[in-house]
Amino acid sequence: MQLIDGKKTAAEIKDEVAAEIALLKDKGGKVPHLVAVLVGSNGASITYVNAKIEACKKVGMHSSIVRLNDTVSEKELLEEVAKLNNDKDVDGFIVQLPLPKHISEKKVTEAISPQKDVDGFHPSNIGKMMLNLPTFLPATPYGILQLIERYNIETNGKHCVVVGRSAIVGSPVANLMSRNSYPGNCTVTLTHSRTVNLPEITRTADILIVALGKPEFITADMVKEGVVIFDVGITRKADSTKKSGYKLFGDVKFDEVAPKASFITPVPGGVGPMTIVSLLKNTILAAKGKMES
Numbered sequence: 001m002q003l004i005d006g007k008k009t010a011a012e013i014k015d016e017v018a019a020e021i022a023l024l025k026d027k028g029g030k031v032p033h034l035v036a037v038l039v040g041s042n043g044a045s046i047t048y049v050n051a052k053i054e055a056c057k058k059v060g061m062h063s064s065i066v067r068l069n070d071t072v073s074e075k076e077l078l079e080e081v082a083k084l085n086n087d088k089d090v091d092g093f094i095v096q097l098p099l100p101k102h103i104s105e106k107k108v109t110e111a112i113s114p115q116k117d118v119d120g121f122h123p124s125n126i127g128k129m130m131l132n133l134p135t136f137l138p139a140t141p142y143g144i145l146q147l148i149e150r151y152n153i154e155t156n157g158k159h160c161v162v163v164g165r166s167a168i169v170g171s172p173v174a175n176l177m178s179r180n181s182y183p184g185n186c187t188v189t190l191t192h193s194r195t196v197n198l199p200e201i202t203r204t205a206d207i208l209i210v211a212l213g214k215p216e217f218i219t220a221d222m223v224k225e226g227v228v229i230f231d232v233g234i235t236r237k238a239d240s241t242k243k244s245g246y247k248l249f250g251d252v253k254f255d256e257v258a259p260k261a262s263f264i265t266p267v268p269g270g271v272g273p274m275t276i277v278s279l280l281k282n283t284i285l286a287a288k289g290k291m292e293s
């Protein structure tokens, strides 16, 4: 079993991104600027947004946070989005999800200019992704692809089983793994809550990507020997023995499943840190104006 060290790979990619930004500066170019919009005070959201800003600082990228109270109206948030769309100094921005219930995530996502949508969540960017046209890939799927490449994991002709059909992970990663390129060329099965006999299907997976948000859902009897596993789930549970006050759980029951896997991502330190570097990479693309058409 080999551990896929997302934290280490993310650190390596951050060094590369830092070098690219230094080069941009040398050439007298503009330093990319990423803005994160954070609504309310969800603990996990604050952690993730802070991690994104920290990563920007580390690589020499400009960043800022727009913090809004969770009582903000949908109209006010849409006005903030319009402001960022029109701000020439801002290359890319994200609106951290989830949003409070009174705000439509769909409306907000659709209001973001596709050229600044470094999350890759806008319908036109998802459409481009489906057609294999240049666009911002959604950060988590992009992070998984980068891990596959850097660990030289064979994907051609493999059976990739995706568990979970969310718009930001399961659905796009299933599409990307079926692409006619590397990483890709997989036979993909996209499973979800209505799937009958899930363990029968997951047992046939050469590559298993789990993005459900159900802690320790995948058990040893659900996988075959030699499987490659990407565990996207990340659930916090209160734990008073931890300094942070919580312990993180993936969707995979790591201790019993890992011995059967050829490669596996841990939680934390697996896919999560890669999501953040994908965002940095997308912001550089945005700053270079690569997605203008």
Ligand SMILES: Nc1nc(=O)c2c([nH]1)NC[C@@H]1CN(c3ccc(C(=O)N[C@@H](CCC(=O)O)C(=O)O)cc3)C=[N+]21
Binding pocket: 047, 048, 051, 094, 095, 096, 097, 098, 119, 139, 140, 234, 248, 267, 268, 269, 270, 271, 272, 273, 275, 276
């Ligand atoms: N507009 C938007 N874009 C997102 O990309 C987005 C989002 N909303 N909402 C929530 C999810 C989740 N997400 C994570 C990012 C980093 C870690 C990460 O760095 N995790 C660390 C642990 C961090 C901790 O201590 O909690 C790790 O896995 O090692 C995890 C999850 C981005 N998301």
